[in-house]
Amino acid sequence: MVVELVVTADPTGATVELDWSGYNELLQRDVARYDVYVSDAPFFSVSGLTPFTPVGAGTSRLTITGLSAWQDHCFAVVAVDVLGQYLDTVEYAASYPLTGEVCS
Numbered sequence: 001m002v003v004e005l006v007v008t009a010d011p012t013g014a015t016v017e018l019d020w021s022g023y024n025e026l027l028q029r030d031v032a033r034y035d036v037y038v039s040d041a042p043f044f045s046v047s048g049l050t051p052f053t054p055v056g057a058g059t060s061r062l063t064i065t066g067l068s069a070w071q072d073h074c075f076a077v078v079a080v081d082v083l084g085q086y087l088d089t090v091e092y093a094a095s096y097p098l099t100g101e102v103c104s
């Protein structure tokens with residue numbers, strides 16, 4: 001399970017960089033790809049969800065653009081082995097952009 005997911009967002013939250021370089025892929029020895037999940041609400045399982053995008057093994061960063069601005073987004077990265085197996089349970093990471101406040 002990829003639990004060390006770092007999310008860095010632009011001020012509006014429309015562009016984020018995901019970084020899971022703390023995950024030790026070599027220790028797992030059979031990672032074929034990573035499935036990246038994106039949601040507007042927290043989630044703890046990817047059962048029944050469709051990945052936003054797959055990325056190949058050896059990848060540890062991904063930039064996602066075109067997300068809805070000024071909206072919270074939750075992300076999870078799931079390691080998939082060579083047989084297509086993965087853990088459904090995830091620990092998500094999120095971006096929470098702050099809107100500007102107008103004072104008079």
